[in-house]
Amino acid sequence: MAEQKVKSRYFIAKVNSFPSLKQAVQSGQWACADRATSPHPREILTQALSQGKVYLIFSVSNCHGWHGYAKMLNIPGEAAKRTEENVKISQNHKDVKTIKDSQNKSLSDSKESCLTVANSFTNTDPSPLNCEDSNSVKKLPEFYYFDIDWRLNYLEFGELCLNSKMTEELKCIENPGGNTICVNKCRNWQEVSIEVGESLCRKMKDLYNDLCKKRDEKKKREAELHVEPFYKETKILTVQETWMKIVTQVERDLGKVLLACPFGSQRYNLQTADSDTDMFIVYQARTRDILGFNPPKQTIKNHESEACDYTIHEVYRYCELLLSGDARCVECLFLHESTIVQSSPEWEKLSQGRNMFLNRECLDKYLRDAQGSKGTKFLQKWCKDHPEELILPAKMCKMLYVIVRLLQNARDIVQGTDLKVYREMESTERETLMTIRAGHVPVADAWKIIKELEQSIASKSEQVDSRSEETEKFLEDWLITLRHNNFMKPEK
Incomplete structure (x- = not known):
């Protein structure tokens, strides 16, 4: 009876160094060498590949983690095309029987040559090299190359990996004794169960997705820093002149200013002679822009290069923060009249319900x-x-x-x-x-x-009570009224 086909089989591939891992990623090839006794890795992998898919899970030695996984494309010894580097390594392994000091090199040079050849490819268990003797060294093993298709690796993120602490709960059987060991202690070319293999790959995928998300968020932040600043005044103005200019610009380019006030020490009457004036503005975007092809920016902040510090929120974003209990936004409803630069009648209506927002949030x-x-x-x-x-x-x-x-x-x-x-x-x-x-x-x-x-x-x-439905309804009704009144207002 023919052996039952299996969906996938998973093997551990140990890598000696990051350069070796990088070479494997770039070349799309890996290799194995025979052991002292049978069964050899090439025999095990060949048999496994004949039954279904084979995946290799890579781990760089002494880095305490997992660095990616790849699918085998052909059996060992049948690589479609060896890279120039692999051909060189393979040739060295085939031809080097002794390392002789033919050009009067020092003993230390001979040792270095031995180690270079031995470490050039590392997914094997070769016999120890006798590098103490400059005139002879044991024959290096034959490597059997095969092509691999990388499904995931972290090289674009440097030397990051899935930390072994995240896989301590995964167990596998250690042959031939049958004892259960942690997957982190698996030997080179040791097979793990489908459940363990899939779990390892899934954990690596989750980490990769998280790294990509953080990378994209960082790129977005960096891109925002290069966006042309909203307020581009280069002249030195008084505080009052700065306020007037930025408020005027908001109303011209963005929409109606509902509130303009300081935040920081001036808001609290705690400023000193050295205190800066930090500006906080809530504006209402035109409803037509919201419904049309010109959606408003929800938050605009100054660039680090600008002398004036400001934060500008569209009223929807302000309402989101207000409902979440953001202290700075709640404080805007309790400002001393002397600290208000500009406010609208609509803002006064919102302030009438201010105590509703002094809640648990x-x-x-x-x-x-x-x-x-x-x-x-x-x-x-x-x-x-x-x-x-x-x-x-x-x-x-x-x-x-x-x-x-x-x-x-x-x-x-x-x-x-x-x-x-x-x-x-x-x-x-x-x-x-x-x-x-x-x-x-x-x-x-x-x-x-x-x-x-x-x-x-x-x-x-x-x-102290949590936020109530009454609070949400009050704020929503206020916001909808703003939008409706603005939309019904004829264009000038």
Whole structure:
């Protein structure tokens, strides 16, 4: 009875170095050599290929991972066309029986020649070379080349691979004892089960797709940096002149400005003489542009090369952020009138429902920013690394200042009061923040301030409700009204 056909068989292919892996990818060929005893790899692979598809899963030695997989196209010894490099290697393997110092080379040169030949192709278990003797060396094995079709490899990402920690749960049988071992410990040319082989390939595909996604996102960010900046003023203007010019440009090129205001220290009345003016603008794109062939940009930010820092959101993007609890967007509904550069009647209607957005989402956002990797966690690490420091350096003082400001606003939410974005001149909150910013707070006092705020928040945080359907309906109705009124307005 003929042997039952199998769909696929998978074998491990060990590679000595990245140059060898790169050569295999470029040439589309791999090879095997006979062992000391039968069955030889070429016999095993030939038999496997006669029954179905054969896939090789490659791993570079000492790199602790998996670097790709390829499909065998023909049996060992029947490569369609050897590359020039492979022919050279093969010729060396066939003809080199001894390495003789015919040109008065040193012993070290002879050793190097031995190692070069031995390492030029590495998917075999050759007998050890006697490189101590410059006059003789054991015969190198015959290599049997075959063509391969690469289905996946990571060479475009450098030396990245699927880390072996991600495959520790995959097991295979170690012959001839039959013991179960981790796939990471498989020998060269060892066969693994279909389940293990497919799982390895699937994990490699997932990693490859993730790497491609990150690469594309990086390219997109880089492309955005080369886009011509929205605001291209080169003259030195006053703050008021800059505001007027950028607001005018938004209304001319993008749509109606609903709100123009600063963000950063000026928003909170915490600026110093060295503070920059950071601009925040919400605009409404023309409804005809949204429905037609000119979709608006949802967010526009300044280039690093520009002197003016600005963030411009189309109102839809602003509403998305507002619903998600974005603190900076929620604060826009609680601004002090002295900090508003320009606002529309429509914005005033939105602000009437501002307390609806002081919900669990907004509270959690304040706490994540205050207590995350750029907040108290980083401060804790710094204090642990600098136990002898009693006063925080300037950089850490600024971080502490931001942490405390965020926690102050989080406390406003749990107390059920309006968000105090603007710190009044004589207020305790402002005095605390400006003292921190000036660097006059010892480390011990800094932690005391943080702990008191955190305890105050924790005691009442359960009373804060999550975002309601009423909140979503209120915002959606407001947005739809904007779009409708603009669409019905006759073109000038």
